[in-house]
Each structure stands twice: as C-alpha cells, then as structure tokens.
Amino acid sequence: MNLRVVKFLFEEAFISLRQNVLMATIAIMTISISLIILAVFLLLFFDINSAIGGVSRNLTIVTYLDKEITSSGISKVEEQFALITGIKNVEFVSKEDAWKKMKDKFKYQEDIVNLVQGNPLPDSFVLTLESPDKIEDVAKELKLVEGVSDVRFGKEVVSKLRMFVQVFNYVGLSVVGFLLLATLLIIINTINLTILAKKFEVEIMKLVGATNNFVKWCFRIEGLVMGFLGAIVAIVIVDGIFSFVTYKIHMVFPFISVFTQGLSIITLNIFLLCLGLIIGLIGSSISIKSLLKSILKK
Amino acid sequence: MNLRVVKFLFEEAFISLRQNVLMATIAIMTISISLIILAVFLLLFFDINSAIGGVSRNLTIVTYLDKEITSSGISKVEEQFALITGIKNVEFVSKEDAWKKMKDKFKYQEDIVNLVQGNPLPDSFVLTLESPDKIEDVAKELKLVEGVSDVRFGKEVVSKLRMFVQVFNYVGLSVVGFLLLATLLIIINTINLTILAKKFEVEIMKLVGATNNFVKWCFRIEGLVMGFLGAIVAIVIVDGIFSFVTYKIHMVFPFISVFTQGLSIITLNIFLLCLGLIIGLIGSSISIKSLLKSILKK
C-alpha cells in the first residue's frame, strides 16, 4: 500500500462515517460508555488493592529481647537483623517506653497496673516487613538470633488478611476479566451493527471492482477511527470523573487519601486508547470479513 | 387498539426481526451483556453490604456494674435494660469469668497477672445492639441505670466502621447508579442502531399510509421483544455464573458463606426482566420517534 491509498482509505472512512453521522455518533458513544465502565473498575480494583497493600505493609513483628541484655548485645542483635532479607524497618522500643505504653493502654485497669512493682517488660524491636507473605519465615529466622527471647506477630490478623487478599484478588480479577470481555463484546457488536447497516454499500463496492482487501481496509480504518474517538471521549470523561471524585472525597473524608497509589491515570489513559484502537480494528475486521462472506454466498 | 391489531403488531415485530436476524441477534447479545454487567455488580454490592452488616451486628457494649452489687441488684439492672429500646441481646459476665478471660489474654505478661492478688474486676453485662447506629444513645441510657458503674464500647471501631460503611455505600451506590445509567444508554443505543438501519422500511410504511402510531408501536414491540430476549439470556447466564461461583467459592473457601444474605437471585431475575422490558420499550420509543421526525423533516 502506498501513501495515496492510505490517505484515500482514511478519506473513505470519514465519508462513510459522515454518511450516517447519527449512527456513527451512537456507536462511538456506546464504545465510550463501555470503556468508561471498564476504566472505573480498573481504578477501583487497583486502588482497593493498593489500600490493602497499605494495610499489609503496616503489619509488624515484635521481637522481645532477653531481660538481661546489654546495650552492646542490643546492637549485636540489630546487626544480625540487617542480615535477614525482607525486613524494611527496624525500630527499637526500650523497656521503659514499653511500660509507659502499657500503662497508657490499661488506664481503666489502673488497679492492676498499680499492683505491679517495677517494670516487668523486656526491651524489644518492632520490625516492619517488605511484604507480609514471608512473615512466618522471617519470624523463624529472628528466633535464632542470639539475644532474642521471643518473637510475636498477629498470626490471626496475618491469616485473615491473607485470606481477604486472596478472595479480593480472586473476585476482583474475575470481575475485571469479565468486564474486559464484556467491553470487547459490546464494542465489537456495536461496530458490527454499524457495518451490517452498510451491506448495500459493500455490495456496490464489490460490483464496481473494489478488492476484498480494499473494502476490508476501508472498514477497518472506520473501526479504528470509531475506536479512537470512543477512547478519547472515554478518557476525557474518566479523567473528569476522577478529578471530581478525588475532589469530592477529599471534601467529605479529608483524612482519606484516595487514588494515590493505585493505577496511575496516565497509564489508564494509554490503556484505554490502545484498547479502543485495537478493539476498533479487530471488531471491524471481524464484521467486514463475515459481511463479505455473506455477500459472496448470496 | 383491538386484539387483532395487537396480534398484528407482534407479527410485524417478528417479521422485522427475522428480516435481519444477524442484526437482531447481535443487538440482543449486547443487551444481555450489559444486563449481566449490571447484575454482577448488584450481586457484589448487596453481598458486601450484607457482609458489612454482619460485622456491625457483632458490635457489643460492655456495662461494668458496681463492685458491691448484690445478685438482686444485678437482676434489677437487667430489668432496667429490658426497658431500653435497641438492645438485641444481654449476656451477663460474672467477675470470675472476666478475670479468667483476662488471665488468658495476658498469658505472656504472666508476671503482671501474678503480681495481682484477688480479682480486681467487676461483674458486667455484654450487650448486643439491633443496629450500631444509636450506640452512643444507648450507652448514655445505660449509664443512667442504677448499679452501672461504667459503660464501654469500641468508640474507635464504631467510628471506623461507620466511616467505612459510609464510604462503601457512597462508592457502591455511585457505581451501581453509574452502571445502571451506562446499561440504559448501551441498550438504548443498541436498539437505536437497529432501528436506524430500518430507515428505508419506515419511509415505505409511512408512504403506504401507516400512521405514526402504528409505526411507533411496531418498533416499540420490536424493542420490547429484544429487551425481553436479552433479559432472558442475561438471567440464564447470571444464574449460571451465580451457581458456579457459589459452588467454586465453597470449594476454595469452604468456611465463607457467600451470597446468602445479599440480593436474592429471584429478586434479581425479576429486576433484570423488568429492566429489559422497560428499556426495550423506552429505547425503541425514543429511537423511532426521532427517526420519524427526521423522515418528516427531509
């Protein structure tokens, strides 16, 4: 294909779209809507996912040290910790601090606290992990470090969280996958409807000598253009909704930070654009191919 | 309209659908897909909503009684509680039970517990509420009861939960509303595309003397039939997915009970059917009306 043909194909696509502007507009609108649905759920999925990630990242392991440990022993333990992979942050909590916190926590049970003489608590390290996945393994390694008397973490919380993540990803990915499929089908169907309505046009094209390839490319480019326009409209609306919702949520729940760590809006825009173009092309290819076949058979 | 005309209108609708079976099939498919999307999210929304409801219902208020209270005093307090609305369940926890639990909880801090002599804890009632909404009001009323020394509930948990419910409903309802709108638009657009493709037919109808009303009802019934078929297909698929997912989740997470308290599948089916019929009717009405107008103008 030389450049003139490409130029002509685009011209044809625009003539064809202009021929039934209303139909084209409606089709493009439908493409936009289904892309918007998809985009909204991608945003939700990734954002909730990252929110869960945030919770997971806050899981900590508390390592209690021997009561008789010296300050040089403490630094030795800390050095050992540096050798263990998967630890993101290490915070030392002296037994004094721990006791203060404890007293704070049991304010109501004052009587109990007052009954205690001296400080019964040991020094400890609070460790943050890079990921909660290997928390058991890390805990085991920590136990082996000399000077560590006990290692504690919320076993129940970890397992609940893990289950939740599993369910969420299971459901979320199924839903996103299902939506992707549904979007594909809706867009392909819509393009198919607009092309079926042009059966008569295609018949004439063939009768005056247009090759199948020529006809196919005319409609492919038409599909591409529709997909492109649909994606652009979707992007504008999604970005609008996004800004509005971010703003609105910020007003209502100023303490929540939304849409910060999830899917970046630019990635999403690029994804929508590619999707629009690709489905536009594929949808029109399928439709025109089957239409040409049906014309041949008649 | 007499019965013969109604019969004829249905005949016309089927002739018209048969005239371009492929187009009709594609349109019905699109209608199904968008209804399925809506249904999936309604199920998810209502199910998560009811799951949250479950969590809320487990919120409790602990009422500590005066240390010197007599057993007749305890029953008096209980009688008073019966007068307060909004309490679903009342459970008495004796100071002995409470101390046992406390000891259990602080196993690690054995030293502290061992330092305590006797039982420093009072008797208490654990109350379950009908709804967490009025928890503060109920707590206030409880405080006024004679024999009650203190009333405690997880203020932080309640406020966090409330916020979560608020955010969830905010987001969830927005999403469901948005999806409903999107579904409506997709279905209306799809029907519009099939009707636009029949412009030539409508022109002939008008020229041989069909009234606007007649033409409108032909296409309305066609829209109704498409909406009906689309809804039926959607219902079959949604019910299929539902059974499959329930089964699958039961396999993978046998301890979770899903889809039990949310939206009943029968309600959903009826909703989808009505929606299909109504949008089919409305969509075709809008389309044929604007088509007739455009023909008149030309």
Added chain:
Amino acid sequence: MIRLRNVTKTYNKSFTVLQRINLHISKDEFVFLVGPTGAGKTTLIKLILREEVPDSGSVYIDKVNTRDFNENQTSKLRKNIGVIFQDFKVFNRSIYENLAFVLKIQGEKKKIIKEKIDTVISLVGLEKKLHLHPFQLSGGEKQKACLARAIINRPLVLLADEPTGNLDPDASWEIMQILSKINQQNTTVVVATHDKHIVDMMRKRVIALHGGNIIRDQQLGKYNHEP
C-alpha cells in the same frame, strides 16, 4: 378529485421545479403526465401524495386542502391513494408480505388479506413469485408487484410513476389495460411516463410539463414533449 392551485415547488430554496401550476383532474379521468427528464413529474406526484408540500399554492384532494393536514389525515389520505413509485419502494420482504402490509394497516382480517392478494397477484401474473423477495425478482416483475400493491386496496386515486419502464411492449400494454379497467371502476388514474408508444395508443388526456410549467393539456392527446 385532484386540484392544484398556483402550486410552486422549490428544492433547496433555489431550484424551482414547478411554477404556479394550476391543474384539475376529475374523478373519472385517466391522465398521462409527460415531460423530459427532470421536468417535475415525480415531484407533482409527491405533492399529490403529500410526500412533499408546495412552497406556495394549494393541493386539493376531493375538495380538501392538504396543506394543513396533520399526521393522521396524511395517513388517511395515503390509504386512499395507490402509488407505483418510480424507484419501487418495496420492503425487503416477500411479495406476499409487501402486499399484506397495506391491508394490515387497514385492519383487515387474515382471510380477507389472503383472498385479496390471490386476486391481485393473478391479475398481474406473479403467482409463482409470490413468496420471493424483491431482490429475487426481475425489474419487470418488481414493477408488476408494485402495481399489485397499488391497486390491492381499490384506491380512489392511482398514481403510477413510470410504471412500464422495465417492461416489454406487450407487458406494458397489458398493464395499461389493467389501469384502464381500474379507471372504469371509478379510480382516478395519473400515469407519469416516457413511453411514447403507449401514450399515442391510449388516446387519453395528456398533460405535458416543461421548464416548470404545463405547456400542454390535451384530451385524446399524443406524446410530445416539445414546447
């Protein structure tokens, strides 16, 4: 039956097709409309059918001015006018369905619909093609099917726009005989045609259009569209 008073029709606000046309066709008449291509024959027929409305002047059908017809009155008018359109305008359905539609919108019963179709289809000789779709018919057969649709309702007025353009001379002559017979049964017949032979043979009233005007209106006329 049909009266045009000072009718002017302009397309796109600039191209005047008919200019101050005055015309009266009475109930029992059979009229040929002739004129070169683009003279406005089809436009005149569209005006009578109220597919188009005049820019100025009035069209009276059965003494009623159609100018201010609403949608319902227009439908009623069209139910009483049978038309053979120059470009056929048939549904992409079987001939049977095409014919049945016209009767169905009148609320006819199934049985009567079947009877009427049988009668009219044998009149035009398309019995074997009754269940074919238009794209399966030859040009002439399509034209005959259009005639059948136009007369199935025994209309008050029959408008035939180039009804023999795709027919051989013998078939054309047969069609003319059918139109003649319908005319005798009290239907006003208006035929727009280029078929010199037929016009000359039929010896009916001939109205010749040219340059937006009626340049000749003759009883027992001949085809001649020269000014």
Added chain:
Amino acid sequence: MIRLRNVTKTYNKSFTVLQRINLHISKDEFVFLVGPTGAGKTTLIKLILREEVPDSGSVYIDKVNTRDFNENQTSKLRKNIGVIFQDFKVFNRSIYENLAFVLKIQGEKKKIIKEKIDTVISLVGLEKKLHLHPFQLSGGEKQKACLARAIINRPLVLLADEPTGNLDPDASWEIMQILSKINQQNTTVVVATHDKHIVDMMRKRVIALHGGNIIRDQQLGKYNHEP
C-alpha cells in the same frame, strides 16, 4: 471478447433461467439483448460480471474462463467492465463521490479524478447535479449518472441493463449516441432493453432471449421478442 459456452443458470435449484446458452460477442460489437420480462437478460449480464456463476458451462471474457476466478481476479475483471445496473446501485453519497470511488479504487490521483469527472459529467449533462445525492435526483438523472459511472473508466466492456427505462425518447436517443461513440472507441457494448423504438432505429445486432433460450440472433436486427 465475451463468449458463453453451454451456460445454464438455475435459481433456487429449481427455476432455470438460462439453458445451455451459446453466445459470442466480439470486441468491436454493439449488441442489444431483448426478451420479455423475466427472460434472463439481467441474469446474463450478471454472469458476464461474475456476480453470478453458471451452474454448468463457462463464461469467457477476453478468452479467459471466469469460472475459477478468485476474488482478486474478479475485482480486476470488474474494473474493466462498466455497468449500468437496472436498479442503479449507487452509493448514498453525492454523484461526485460515486464517480470518484470508481477511480479511487484504481489508485488515480485527485487531479486526474477531478478532470475525468468533469469530462464525463458534461457528456451526460449533469453538471448542475454533481453534488446532489441520489435521492435528490429524478429517475432519468440517476440513470444518466449511472452511465457516467459506467464509462468514466473507459472500460473494455460496457453492460447497460435497461439504460433508458426512465428517460424520455430524446434523452434516450442521446444516450444511445454516447454508447455508440464509446463502441467506436473500442468498447464492447451490450444493452439489455425493452425500448422497441431504439432497437429498431439503431440497426445493430439483436439477441432475443425467451424461455431460457436464444430464440434469435440477428445482425442489423429489429426489436421483436415473439418466438
């Protein structure tokens, strides 16, 4: 140029339109195809255009059997054949776009497209209608536009199916002169028509179809489709 060998064409596996037709039309010929409605004239033209393929027998264009043409060969064939279809088959676009399309698929440059359209449109006298859409044209004007589309490419073969059905006698005669001139410029012309007057005046080869057979094939023939 065109040769049919024992061509049989049956529709719906039961209705035989053409039966063992043998026919040869050489490069420089101008041929009329006559026959009553439904005789198979359009079917014959469709066979030449390879819009239909024969059930048995072969169609040769320029000595090549078109039976086993693939899609590309068919396109190439059609680019060399100009056709005036009985039912027009024009795009719902302006006449200009309709004409341009035929040239565009040949990969012509914009400038040349414009030139060629200008030439051909003045030949058929539709200069003022160039940017109108088909539904804005009269029947005869549409027919002329189809002629313009058929000849714009200087095709090797010109197939005209009832090209004067919507034209007045004068316009018909003009069109015939154009076809004649094109024939003299080395295009094979096949005209299917019912216009007795024109066939009789032109004195060209006349092939008469009837009942699925060629019942007459005469040089300098007259219109006469009686067996």
